[in-house]
Each structure stands twice: as C-alpha cells, then as structure tokens.
C-alpha cells in the first residue's frame with residue numbers, strides 16, 4: 001500500500017505525523033502558507049498563497065487530514081467534491097466555534113460550565129446577571145492558547161471587556177470554573193469504528209501556553225473511565241476517524257469539558273516514546289484505513305515543551321533517557337520550538353532529572369519536584 005496523505009497545515013504536528021507515516025511507506029504532503037515550515041523536511045509543501053495551490057494539493061494525495069484546527073471550511077468543501085478527509089467536516093466546524101462545541105457537549109450530556117452566547121453589550125450584561133461573576137468571556141471563533149479571552153471579575157469591567165472583545169461579534173460568556181487541575185484525554189477511532197484511548201494527561205500551563213504534561217495523570221483512576229466515556233460519545237456521534245482530544249477541568253463536582261481539538265495534540269507528544277503506538281502513528285493508521293495500534297503505556301512520562309529559546313542539544317541529550325524533539329523553528333517569545341520527553345524509572349530519578357533540566361533550559365521551568373508519578 002503506497003498511500004499519500006495530504007495534510008492541511010505544515011507545523012510541528014504535521015512534521016510528527018509524517019515522521020510516524022514514513023515507516024509505513026506512507027508519504028505526506030502539506031498545504032501551508034509558509035513553505036519553509038516545520039513539515040517541509042518530510043514532504044512537499046503546497047502554498048496556500050499560490051494561485052492554483054489548493055487544486056495542486058488536492059491532486060497530490062489519496063486521502064486527507066489536518067493538523068491546523070482553523071483549516072478553512074471552504075477549502076474542505078472544495079476537497080470533499082472529489083476526495084475524503086478525516087476527521088469529518090462536522091468535527092472541524094464544531095471545534096472552530098465555541099458555541100457549537102458547547103451545544104454538542106450539552107447534547108451528549110457532557111458537563112460544561114454554565115454559559116451564554118453574547119453578541120451585544122446588552123447580552124453581556126444579561127449574561128453577567130444570569131451567571132454571576134467571575135466569568136470568562138471568549139471569542140467564539142479564532143482564539144487559541146488563551147488569546148481572545150477576558151476574565152471579568154467585577155461589574156465595572158463590563159465596558160472594558162466589551163471594548164476589547166466586542167468587535168469579534170460572536171462571544172461566549174462562561175462561568176469561571178474553580179478547578180484543581182487541567183487534564184486532557186486523547187482517543188483515536190478507526191474507519192471501522194474501533195475506539196482506543198490513551199490515559200489522561202495532567203497539563204500545566206505558563207502564560208496560557210502548555211508548559212508540561214504528566215502521563216498518566218496522577219490519581220486519575222476514577223476520572224479515566226468518565227473521560228473515556230465522554231470522548232467516546234463524541235467520536236461515535238461525529239462518526240469520527242482519526243485522533244480527537246478533549247480538554248477537561250477537574251472540579252469537586254467531577255469533570256467539566258472545556259474544549260475539543262479535532263487533531264493530535266501537544267498533550268499527547270509523550271506517546272511517541274511513552275506508548276506502544278503514538279498518537280501520530282494511530283492517527284495515520286486511522287486516516288489510511290489501517291488497524292489501530294495499542295495505546296498501552298510503556299512507562300510513565302513527563303513531556304516538557306521548549307518555548308521561546310533553544311537549550312543546548314548536547315546538554316539535553318546528556319540527561320539520562322531524555323528524548324529531544326526539535327521542530328526546526330526560529331526562536332521567538334512564546335513560540336513552541338520543541339519538546340523533551342523524560343521517562344524516569346522512579347520518583348527520585350524524576351526529581352534529579354527535573355533539577356538537571358531546570359539548569360539547562362533558558363526559560364524557567366515551572367515543574368514542581370514533588371510530582372507524583
């Protein structure tokens with residue numbers, strides 16, 4: 001079988017998908033504005049800016065997928081006139097709009113924080129009256145990594161919040177969730193409907209960007225079946241094929257869904273080394289119509305993002321058992337440049353590795369040393 005998979009987007013997620021596809025003799029092509037993107041080393045990049053770029057990209061592959069969540073639906077509609085894309089258009093359309101996403105969670109009885117749609121100053125005031133404060137006001141479309149959000153704590157901030165986000169026209173006001181931690185679950189569904197799930201990741205953010213994930217999430221035995229049930233409902237309802245991610249808050253009333261991503265996810269990068277079959281390989285398998293691989297954990301894992309500045313490669317590789325993944329990106333504040341996977345054999349090795357890593361990374365490491373894996 002010599003299939004080619006065409007991928008909308010050409011960032012690090014596409015790069016790692018193509019890396020997983022290569023041993024299966026599956027090639028990837030990419031559709032991306034910047035032809036010098038992280039995926040470029042792994043396959044041909046068709047420019048979104050070229051006059052006939054979309055048609056040439058469609059010609060270049062047998063079946064399609066995406067690594068960029070804001071892939072234009074108009075492009076997908078042109079594609080589906082002749083070829084198939086996994087995940088399905090409906091999953092993409094839903095994930096691109098927080099209001100549609102919340103409506104789907106409601107429909108499938110997946111708990112979410114109380115919310116209201118907001119499209120005017122009056123409706124914002126009404127949402128504040130209905131939900132109480134604090135609330136998180138978010139643009140319905142286009143936000144990521146905490147951008148396009150305003151935490152409204154007092155009524156005198158209403159005008160300011162509206163001035164900042166109002167121009168987006170379609171907003172969602174959510175009750176502020178008091179959570180003990182943030183977790184995510186990743187699952188894959190094959191063409192034949194088989195579903196496999198990885199263990200929950202516990203995710204830690206710094207300045208709104210994922211800094212590190214611990215997998216399996218400590219003390220999550222009770223949460224795992226619940227999260228698995230929620231993501232399976234989504235996968236089956238959407239007749240989904242490929243990898244789906246669901247981000248959740250752990251609260252004293254149980255799990256609340258925050259959002260879903262219709263793609264492989266940063267909190268699943270650990271699976272390249274930590275799982276029998278990684279999120280990338282299983283996504284490729286699903287899209288190509290192949291049997292899914294085991295999602296079993298090989299060893300508990302900590303995945304640390306490299307953000308803004310590169311550490312010295314030789315310093316990272318000198319750490320016992322560390323795996324380094326660089327995305328071939330230039331340094332810029334807040335930019336994800338790569339990640340490091342640690343697979344310590346026990347707690348004391350973890351503490352040691354974290355201390356060593358803190359000295360190597362140019363950016364401060366927000367890992368606590370009492371992590372219980």
Ligand code: AMP
Pocket residue numbers: 113136143144145146147174175176177178182205208247258259
């Ligand atoms: P999002 O873009 O929806 O993933 O939000 C980015 C981050 O903001 C999340 O990872 C949470 O830390 C925080 N956040 C989002 N929504 C809420 C909420 N309703 N209550 C409390 N914190 C939130």
